[in-house]
Every structure is written in C-alpha cells, then in structure tokens.
Amino acid sequence: NSKITIAIDGFSSTGKSTVAKQLAKSLGYVYVDTGAMYRAVAFYAMSHGFIDGNHFDKSGLIENLGRINISFKFNEALGFAEVYLNGVNIEKQIRTLEVSGFVSTVAAVSEVRHKLVEQQQQMGKDKGLVMDGRDIGTVVFPDAELKLFMTASAETRAQRRYKELIDRGDEVVYDEVLKNVQERDYIDTHREDSPLVKADDAIEIDNSNMTLEEQFKVILDLVNKAL
Ligand code: C5P
Secondary structure, three states, X not given: OOOOEEEEEEOOOOOHHHHHHHHHHHHOOEEEEHHHHHHHHHHHHHHOOOEEOOEEOHHHHHHOHHHOOEEEEEEOOOOEEEEEEOOEEOOOHHHOHXXXXXXXXXXXXXXXXXXXXXXXXXXXXXXXXEEEEOOHHHHHOOOOOEEEEEEOOHHHHHHHHHHHHHHOOOOOOHHHHHHHXXXXXXXXXXXXXXXXXXXXXXXXXEOOXXXXXXXXXXXXXXXXXXX
C-alpha cells in the first residue's frame, strides 16, 4: 500500500483542520496546517512593527522574510504538531481574532506565498501527508491523489469559530467573527496570486448540515478509493 498526498482546501472555518487531523491520525500520516504558517508570518509582521494600525509595511516584511523560520513540532499530549516561529511555540498567539484580521493581507503577498509554498512542497516530498489550506490542490500539490474542497455557509462557519474563541476564553462578539470570516473569504478569493478556488478534480463537501462523524465517514470512503 503506497502513501498518497491528500489536499484539503476551502474557506475559513469549514472544519478543514479537524478533518485533516483525524485523517492523518487514522492513516498514520503527517498533518500540515498551512494556515498556521501564514498566521506565523502575520504574527511576525505584527510583532516586528511591519503592521501598525492599518498601515502595512509590505516591502519591510519582504526584506525580512529571510529572518522568518517556521517549523512544526509534534506535541504528544495534544496529538498534533504545533507551530514554531524562530524556535518559539506560537500556537496560542496565532489563533487570535487580531491575527485573523491581518493574515489574509499578508497571505496575498507573492513573496510570502513563494517562501511558504516551497517549504510546504519540501515537507510533502515523501507523500503520506494531509495538508490543508487554500491553494494545496491547485498550487502546492496539483498532482495530489485526493483533493477535497470543503464548504459551509458563512453563518455556520462564524458560529463554529465564535464558539472556538469563546471556549478558549477570548472575549469576542459574534458579529465581528462573522465579519472577519466574510472579509477573509473576499480577500482569499479575490487576490491575484493563487486565489482560493476549487481545483477541477477536487471533490466538494458542504458540511453545513453534517455531523463530524458523518463527514468523516464520507471522507474515509473517498480516501479508501484513492489508496
Ligand atoms: O486556515 P486558516 O484560516 O488558519 O488560514 C488563515 C489565512 O491564511 C487564510 O484566511 C488565508 O488568507 C491564508 N492562507 C492562504 N493559503 C493557505 C492557507 C492559508 O492564503 N494555503
């Protein structure tokens, strides 16, 4: 049984990472959260003064891309890999609404995408990998054996993200979470470089009205057919 590459793309908060983690675990594959990598760059930009209020010093960030080293380290207790920026675990810091507010702007920069896509392709060169993001089936691994495209209504997704943030103890307002989801959808689908789009050969899964179990069953069937 040879290993395959599984690419999972879709809008924000469609539950891509939940499915991807579960799949990787059951297949004994590596899971890579590419959104965490873009979030790490956004976090770097915010903490190094390249984003100040609404001003984004794009060329400053581009000049400093060489100083950004992103890595993943498996956390046994959590059962998945956490993201590190220059050796520091930033898993918690990158999930805030503040980072979510800037990440799509940073992710629209071609130089940023180029750097991260190269690293992602390197991580997947031996296959046996589940990777989620926005451009995995279209740009990073156009030859992936299985491509999924996840969708759900913006309200369903905002509701899920809101619950996640509240459960972590963040003080957020539902309307702001919904606004962020809609803004990211817009920027991600309208950017010039690698816009979010379903690959022709991707299988679309709308999980607005599916439980996690139902969804996982459908996807596992697809995986078994692709193996
Ligand atoms: O998946 P997550 O919501 O954490 O991704 C955060 C943001 O990173 C997305 O809204 C998108 O702007 C960007 N992203 C991207 N390409 C990817 C993964 C994420 O542009 N492959």
